[in-house]
Amino acid sequence: MATAAFEDIADTFDFLDDWEERYRHVIELGRAMPPMDEALCVPATKVDGCASQVWIMPRIEAGVFDFQGESDATIVRGLIAILHALYSGVPVGQVAQIDAQAELARLGLDEHLSSQRSNGLRAMIQRVRTLAADAQ
Template sequence: MNATATPSAEQAQQDIVDEFAFFGDWTERYQYLIDLGKKLPPFPDALKTEEHRVHGCQSMVWLVPSGDAAKLHFAAASDSAIVSGLIALVLRVYSDRPALDILATEPRFIEAIGLAKHLSPTRSNGLVAMLAKLKAHAAQVAQ
């Protein structure tokens, strides 16, 4: 595979698992999440609308889909540093993929890196809500 090819969703998940395995404790992992969130592309204020808001998150999260069933792109942002890092992980696995691939991909990286145990209930709910909104959009365009 050449360097410009996008890894599959499964490979992206495995890469995330491998990266998080480098860190000895959750303080370091949270810092890494925050750093990932800081690398998200700029998100225009004009898109921070109620229509794009993900409900169920304690912090503000916006998710904007574009593209079609062949290749769906997602842009997202949050006002929370850790949630921005979660967004970075989710986009890495799900953005710029065919809708059917998105629907077929379970977010196993969440459990594999221990996120499920280390997120507050409100952050876990927000992550579930974000994935649900993303998958709902994929289902809509896949028809």
């Protein structure tokens, strides 16, 4: 149940030959992501459980989930961009139905991220799910 934006990322990952190229692509995705207003990088939007500083601010309009995200780490900004592609535009009630771990496994992220990054990614996924649940 992935979005078209996520499918585009998955297709690109299939095309890339090795993890170094995929890693660079994750970084490029993060660099292409619009920055989040610094005024929104506050304790209320901070994601606990990440080794890096991470903030996620939901934007829900007409029952459709979207969010802004920011991190002080380049690779984590890329992971936020991937999560944005996975969840943005999904009806709020369907966010919890997305099997993020399975979708991200298609990219090979589960095999190539450090345990700290993997824990942080799980914390970001949980934050997105909680924000969507709270918005219902």
